[in-house]
Amino acid sequence: MADTTVKVDSETRDRFAAVAAARGQSVRAYLAELAIEEENQIKLSKATAVFREIIARPGLAEAFDEAFPDDAPARRNTAGRAA
Template sequence: MADTTVKVDTETRDRFAAVAASRGQSVRAYLAELAIEEENQIKLGRATAAFREVTGQPGVAEAFDREFGGLPSVVSANRAA
């Protein structure tokens, strides 16, 4: 893949460099990972909106409960080991 230049102010450049260094990455690798993470967040937001729309329709939750027996019980995080 060909290289390109992105112009940012020096403060932003330094912040990216500091975060990348703290993660043991180059700025290039950090920005590539950040772009993937942001794309995934956008996809998750779309999926969440679609899920809310579908589950908000009358009868959907009841149909789920009939088909799958409802949601599992919540296990307390304070159980003794």
């Protein structure tokens, strides 16, 4: 892959260098890893939002329990207990 130059102020460059050194990495390796981690966080955030939207749908848990009765959690008898 061809190299390119990214211009940042010297303070930012020094901070990247310090973090990379603390991790035992070159700045190049640190920035490559950082980019991958950030891409993964974006994907995880999107997946989390979709998951939360899906599980919030009314009746989903009941439909799952009906479809997989052997895997449904045992229901606890909560009659007579304060909420």
